[in-house]
Amino acid sequence: xxxxxxxxxxxxxxxxxxxxxxxxxxxxxxxxxxxxxxxxxxxxxxxxxxxxxxxxxxxxxxxxxxxxxxxxxxxxxxxxxxxxxxxxxxxxxxxxxxxxxxxxxxxxxxxxxxxxxxxxxxxxxxxxxxxxxxxxxxxxxxxxxxxxxxxxxxxxxxxxxxxxxxxxxxxxxxxxxxxxxxxxxxxxxxxxxxxxxxxxxxxxxxxxxxxxxxxxxxxxxxxxxxxxxxxxxxxxxxxxxxxxxxxxxxxxxxxxxxxxxxxxxxxxxxxxxxxxxxxxxxxxxxxxxxxxxxxxxxxxxxxxxxxxxxxxxxxxxxxxxxxxxxxxxxxxxxxxxxxxxxxxxxxxxxxxxxxxxxxxxxxxx
Numbered sequence: 495x496x497x498x499x500x501x502x503x504x505x506x507x508x509x510x511x512x513x514x515x516x517x518x519x520x521x522x523x524x525x526x527x528x529x530x531x532x533x534x535x536x537x538x539x540x541x542x543x544x545x546x547x548x549x550x551x552x553x554x555x556x557x558x559x560x561x562x563x564x565x566x567x568x569x570x571x572x573x574x575x576x577x578x579x580x581x582x583x584x585x586x587x588x589x590x591x592x593x594x595x596x597x598x599x600x601x602x603x604x605x606x607x608x609x610x611x612x613x614x615x616x617x618x619x620x621x622x623x624x625x626x627x628x629x630x631x632x633x634x635x636x637x638x639x640x641x642x643x644x645x646x647x648x649x650x651x652x653x654x655x656x657x658x659x660x661x662x663x664x665x666x667x668x669x670x671x672x673x674x675x676x677x678x679x680x681x682x683x684x685x686x687x688x689x690x691x692x693x694x695x696x697x698x699x700x701x702x703x704x705x706x707x708x709x710x711x712x713x714x715x716x717x718x719x720x721x722x723x724x725x726x727x728x729x730x731x732x733x734x735x736x737x738x739x740x741x742x743x744x745x746x747x748x749x750x751x752x753x754x755x756x757x758x759x760x761x762x763x764x765x766x767x768x769x770x771x772x773x774x775x776x777x778x779x780x781x782x783x784x785x786x787x788x789x790x791x792x793x794x795x796x797x798x799x800x801x802x803x804x805x806x807x808x809x810x811x812x813x814x815x816x817x818x819x820x821x822x823x824x825x826x827x828x829x830x831x832x833x834x835x836x837x838x839x840x841x842x843x844x845x846x847x848x849x850x851x852x853x854x855x856x857x858x859x
Contacts, residue, residue, distance in 0.1 A: 510846050512853075515564070516557045522584035523552045526651050543619075547612055547640055548647075551591040554607050558742070558854055559586040559713045562735070565847050566717025569839035570727055578656035582665070582720055585651035586713055589669075592644035593676055593708075599637040600684060601768040607759040613637035645673070657720055665719040672712040679703030686771045687795070694780070697773040698740070705746070706739030710854065726838075733833035734847070741826035742854045744819055747772040749857065752807060752816070757857070763803035769795025773822070778815035786813075827855050 527549055534541045560583040573579040597603075598611035605611060610618065617633030625632070652669055653662060683700045685691075714731040723731075749758050750765030751774060758764070765772060775794070779787050786809050793806055810816060834847055 512561070515561060518580050519557050519560045519584045519587055520553065522581050523587055523651075524549065526581075526584070526588075526647065527552070530647065544636070544640060544643065547615065547636070548591075548644060550609065551595055551612060551640065551644065552587055555587070555590070556853070557587060558850070559590055559709060560584055561850055562710050562713040562847075563717035565843050565850065566714035566731060567721040568717075569714070569731065569837075569843040569847065570718050570721035570723045571840075573721070575656060579717075579720065582652055582655035582657060582662075583713075583717065585648045585655065585669075586716070588644050588648035588651055589673065589676075589708070592641045592648065593680070595637050595641040595644065597680065599634060599641075600680070601770075603760070603764065603768065605760050605764075611637075612640055652716075661720050661722055665716045668712055668715040668719055672708045672716075675703050675712070676708045679705070679707075683770075687769050690791070691771055692776045692779045692791070694773055694776045697771060697776045700771075701740055701743045701747075701773060702736070705743040706736060709742055710739035711735035730833070730837040730839070734830050734837060736830075737826040737833070738830035738851050738854065741823045741830065744773060744823050744826070745855050745857055747774050748816065748819055748823075751810065762800065763798060763806065766794060766803060766806055767796070767798050774810065774815050774819050777818050778810045778813040781813040781815060782809065823855055827851060 527545060530548075531542070531545045534545055563583040563586055564579065567573055567579055594606060595612045598606050599613045603611050604614050609615075613633035613636065615633075616636035617629045620629035620632040649666075649669070652666060655662065679700060679702070682696075683704050686696055686700060691697075711732055712735075714735045715728055718727055718731055747765065747770070750760075750770060750772070751763055753760075753762075755762050761767070765775075771794075775790070779791060782790060790806060790809055793802065798806070830851060831848060834844060834851075837844075839847075
């Protein structure tokens with residue numbers, strides 16, 4: 495880590511620079527992959543290519559999970575070893591990368607952060623090289639295995655972060671819950687899409703377990719556990735983190751339909767093409783007259799021209815669903831901030847957590 499990055503981390507001055515924090519997390523995950531690459535490279539070109547795509551998968555992003563883990567710790571106590579805590583926080587970004595690689599394959603997404611999704615990149619490689627068997631199957635296998643590898647590395651990185659072993663063990667308990675919830679939530683999502691489920695309650699359950707918990711609540715828990723937090727502090731952070739995580743994912747759902755590709759790194763209306771049965775879609779289908787409801791329902795999950803995306807956006811907007819979701823985001827965020835104000839946390843952490851809450855829920859279009 496560079497000297498400037500060290501200065502940006504909270505210390506005696508209590509300073510906080512999100513840009514430098516993200517750079518520090520990037521340095522940590524790439525250094526960890528360097529260590530893996532030092533022996534995997536011996537396995538030849540294929541292993542080196544897998545490591546190369548691991549680097550791509552963990553690069554960039556807002557690093558919200560790492561930041562909430564960091565400030566979950568700072569909410570309880572000043573870290574004794576800043577570098578070790580940074581490594582622990584970075585492990586959550588490996589978990590996130592794993593989930594994205596698998597998610598892109600399951601959703602048949604072509605693009606992630608403006609680059610080809612992992613399964614598409616390996617599918618293209620197969621075709622360019624003229625290899626045997628199916629290019630699609632090769633891309634699928636690569637995505638599954640890369641996601642599994644990143645998931646394994648996330649556990650290893652947390653276990654070996656260098657913090658006190660007893661506290662790391664406690665944090666790993668929350669990390670285990672996180673991974674189970676993400677997998678279960680993802681399957682709830684896949685199942686809802688398969689059945690064409692448009693129930694708001696089901697959609698909110700997917701929000702909670704696929705994203706909300708692992709994006710904010712559990713990172714806060716892991717950071718707090720690393721600081722030695724007891725059950726009361728963990729519960730207080732849940733009252734802040736869970737509604738905020740739900741608001742975060744609902745914002746993501748709006749971006750998936752109405753977002754600017756320059757902001758999201760994905761094609762316009764990507765959630766519509768993927769057939770996502772989000773809260774936004776469930777609310778729209780509930781409110782629309784029969785003809786428009788059928789049009790929206792039958793349009794989900796198929797390739798769409800730009801004009802079709804524009805028309806579906808118009809229909810959803812006219813249903814009032816966009817405004818409803820915005821109201822829910824506002825309500826959840828207010829509830830989270832009220833819980834934060836009531837929580838027994840360090841004052842500097844409270845202020846930064848409020849800033850992070852705004853960043854997580856007010857991302858632009």
